[in-house]
Amino acid sequence: xxxxxxxxxxxxxxxxxxxxxxxxxxxxxxxxxxxxxxxxxxxxxxxxxxxxxxxxxxxxxxxxxxxxxxxxxxxxxxxxxxxxxxxxxxxxxxxxxxxxxxxxxxxxxxxxxxxxxxxxxxx
Amino acid sequence: xxxxxxxxxxxxxxxxxxxxxxxxxxxxxxxxxxxxxxxxxxxxxxxxxxxxxxxxxxxxxxxxxxxxxxxxxxxxxxxxxxxxxxxxxxxxxxxxxxxxxxxxxxxxxxxxxxxxxxxxxxxxxxxxxxxxxxxxxxxxxxxxxxxxxxxxxxxxxxxxxxxxxxxxxxxxxxxxxxxxxxxxxxxxxxxxxxxxxxxxxxxxxxxxxxxxxxxxxxxxxxxxxxxxxxxxxxxxxxxxxxxxxxxxxxxxxxxxxxxxxxxxxxxxxxxxxxxxx
Numbered sequence: 001x002x003x004x005x006x007x008x009x010x011x012x013x014x015x016x017x018x019x020x021x022x023x024x025x026x027x028x029x030x031x032x033x034x035x036x037x038x039x040x041x042x043x044x045x046x047x048x049x050x051x052x053x054x055x056x057x058x059x060x061x062x063x064x065x066x067x068x069x070x071x072x073x074x075x076x077x078x079x080x081x082x083x084x085x086x087x088x089x090x091x092x093x094x095x096x097x098x099x100x101x102x103x104x105x106x107x108x109x110x111x112x113x114x115x116x117x118x119x120x121x122x123x
Numbered sequence: 124x125x126x127x128x129x130x131x132x133x134x135x136x137x138x139x140x141x142x143x144x145x146x147x148x149x150x151x152x153x154x155x156x157x158x159x160x161x162x163x164x165x166x167x168x169x170x171x172x173x174x175x176x177x178x179x180x181x182x183x184x185x186x187x188x189x190x191x192x193x194x195x196x197x198x199x200x201x202x203x204x205x206x207x208x209x210x211x212x213x214x215x216x217x218x219x220x221x222x223x224x225x226x227x228x229x230x231x232x233x234x235x236x237x238x239x240x241x242x243x244x245x246x247x248x249x250x251x252x253x254x255x256x257x258x259x260x261x262x263x264x265x266x267x268x269x270x271x272x273x274x275x276x277x278x279x280x281x282x283x284x285x286x287x288x289x290x291x292x293x294x295x296x297x298x299x300x301x302x303x304x305x306x307x308x309x310x311x312x313x314x315x316x317x318x319x320x321x322x323x324x325x326x327x328x329x330x331x332x333x334x335x336x337x338x339x340x341x342x343x344x345x346x347x348x349x350x351x352x353x354x355x356x357x358x359x360x361x362x363x364x365x366x367x368x369x370x371x372x373x374x375x376x377x378x379x380x381x382x383x384x385x386x387x388x389x390x391x392x393x394x395x396x397x398x399x400x
Binding site: 010013014016017018019020021022023024025027028031032034035038039043044045046047048049050051052066067070071073074077078080081082084085088099100103104106107110111113114115117118119121122 | 126127128130131160161162173176177180181183184185186187188189190194195198199201202205206208209212213216269272332333335336337338339340341343344345346348349350351352353354355357358361
């Protein structure tokens with residue numbers, strides 16, 4: 001828990017908790033729609049789904065294709081904790097809690113490095 | 124269609140069992156998908172990662188709202204679990220599937236033995252943590268200053284160096300085998316770092332999200348996550364884990380634990396056979 005004596009910290013923690021829960025439920029809803037469409041279309045889950053293609057995401061969503069909703073839901077699942085750290089970073093900056101600002105920034109850098117290294121290695 | 128429903132049901136079963144036994148679902152999802160649905164192990168690991176993220180984020184949100192999880196400690200350690208996951212996620216695509224199967228078999232065996240011993244001795248971790256490890260290094264003022272900022276109400280954190288090393292290891296294992304890693308993090312925080320069990324469990328849960336995110340992005344970019352499998356499995360695990368957390372206090376865990384040890388033992392042997400080709 002964020003230690004007492006830090007202005008607004010407990011409130012920030014509650015906000016981060018609510019945000020995490022909210023994003024999770026949004027992702028579950030998107031996945032439910034995707035699974036519903038998958039079942040309605042009679043597609044077998046073990047038939048091999050498409051990989052993530054940002055260029056196709058919007059058209060898949062507009063075309064009510066299961067892959068669009070499933071990928072958006074999965075991206076929301078992955079984005080939830082990253083959003084949590086980003087919000088915490090803002091709260092720590094406001095509290096001038098520089099150690100945690102450093103920790104939060106470093107975590108986001110690790111995620112960015114993971115994305116960068118994976119993109120480079122697949123290129 | 125039938126396969127999809129079976130996948131949801133299988134995920135739900137993994138979620139219920141995992142939640143009841145405090146393991147998370149990861150350790151069951153990978154065998155379910157590989158042995159039950161014939162998926163390659165690496166693909167199963169990717170699906171497992173996003174499934175455990177869903178359940179951990181939902182639970183962690185509640186823990187944070189109730190101020191049970193230690194956010195400062197969790198974030199400090201998850202910097203290292205995420206770094207470990209970055210390494211693990213990167214090497215996962217270089218390792219042979221048979222080697223991964225062997226590692227998974229070893230993990231299952233370890234968890235089965237731990238659970239068997241816990242059941243037979245009625246040993247739990249609710250006792251006050253013993254001084255298993257040497258006191259924090261005196262004279263290292265900077266580390267002590269960090270430790271002072273990581274404690275919570277009524278407890279102080281110690282052994283940061285061990286915590287960092289353990290967190291790195293937990294991250295690597297999580298990324299390679301698709302588990303949340305509570306089996307490593309909870310004892311690490313509780314026994315070695317002096318964090319109360321309830322806080323350690325909640326904080327470990329919180330840490331799963333960013334740890335798995337670091338490796339999940341690598342799996343997504345490498346094409347290691349199949350959305351058609353991840354959707355039904357993730358929904359099933361989420362529903363199962365939610366139900367399991369509500370059933371928890373109404374179920375006699377002794378028989379469940381014995382059943383689980385048998386299931387884990389059998390699964391370990393199947394994974395071993397897979398490892399041997």
